[in-house]
Amino acid sequence: MEHSSRPENPPSARKHAVEELLRGQESAKQLRDLFMKVFSQAAAAAGGDGGDGGDGDGGARHPASVEDLVVKVLRSFDNTLSLLSRAEPDEVSQVPVRSCAVKSEDSEESSKTSVPRDRRGCYKRRKTSDTQIRMDHNLIDDGHQWRKYGQKAILNSEFPRNYFRCTHKNDQGCLATKQVQKMQDAPPLYRTIYQGQHTCKNLILKSPSLILDPPSPGDSSILVSFNTSIPPKQDDDNNNSSNPFSSSTFPSVKHEPKLPGEDDLKPRGGGGGCHDDESFYNNNNNNHQSESSDYYAVFESAGEISALSSDQGDVMSSSHSFDMIVGSEFDSLLEFVQC
DNA sequence: AGGATTTGACCATG
C-alpha cells in the first residue's frame, strides 16, 4: 500500500517471497522456542547462577539444531532477497519528479479562503525511488533537519503517518523526505521510510549519537538490506560521502540511551495544537541518507546481542527478546512485501 | 518577524 510498494511486481515472485518469509518466520519461532527451552533449563539447573546469562554460550546444549535453524532463517532471507531483486529491476530510474507546473503559485492566489484551486496537491505520487525502511523502537536523531509537512491517518493503522521533508528543500532543493509511522505501542515501534537523497549540505552531526556500530554487544540494531542488485549510487556529493559505509550497508544509527520523548522530539510550532496521540511526530530522528536505490529495513531494539549475519544482507541483531526482534522483523518484512 | 507545525483540501494512483 505504501508508495514503497512496487507496483508491478510479478505477483508470483512476490508470492514466493512471502512464502519464503513465512518459512523463515516459522523457523524463527522454532528457534525462539528452542532458546526459551534451553534458557529455562539452564536457569533451573544453575539455580542462582549470577550472570545475565543472556548471551551466547548459554545455549550450547543444542548447538546443532540452533545452528540449523539459524541457517534456515538466513536462507529464507537470502531467497527472499534474490526473489525481490529479480522482481523489480526497473524501478530505479524513477525520480520523484513533480511534473506539475512549477510553483508559480503566488500570482493568482487571491481567493485565499476556500479553494484556490490552482494546483494544490498537484504532484506525482512518487513511486519508489530510493527507499529505505527502518524499524525502530525509539526515535533517533539522524543528523538531518526535517520539517513536517503532513500527517495522515492510514487505513488499518491506528496511528497516523507523519510526513517530513528536508528543511532545505527550498533553499537547497533537497528532495529527501521521510515518513514516520508508529506501528505499535506496546513496545513502541516506529517505521521510518526514507525517500530521496539528501542533496543539502547541511548535515548536522550529532557526534555522540551517530556511531557506526559494529556488531558489538550491548547494542542493537538489525539491518536488513533488500538489495535490488543495483550497485549503490555514488552520488556522494552530499554529506555522507565521507562515510565509508554509506553505500551498500549504511551505518545504522547508534543511539545513546535516550528516550524518545526527549528534547528534540518536541514539536515546535503548534498549529492546531492537537497532538493527541503522538508525542512522536516530529522526531528528527534517524535517517540514513538514501544512498543506494535499494530497500533497506533496519530493525532496531535495545538489549543484549545475538548477532546473526547473513552473507547478503547484513543482519546484526540483538535484543533482549529474540522473539521481539525476529518476530517483528518478519512481520514487518511480510507487511512490506505484501503491500 | 520568521520559522515550524497542524490540518483540511486537492489530486494522482490503483
Place this chain on the structure above:
DNA sequence: CATGGTCAAATCCT
C-alpha cells in the same frame, strides 16, 4: 471510488 502524498492557510512558538 478509496487511499495516500502533498500543498498551503492558519496557527503557534521562539
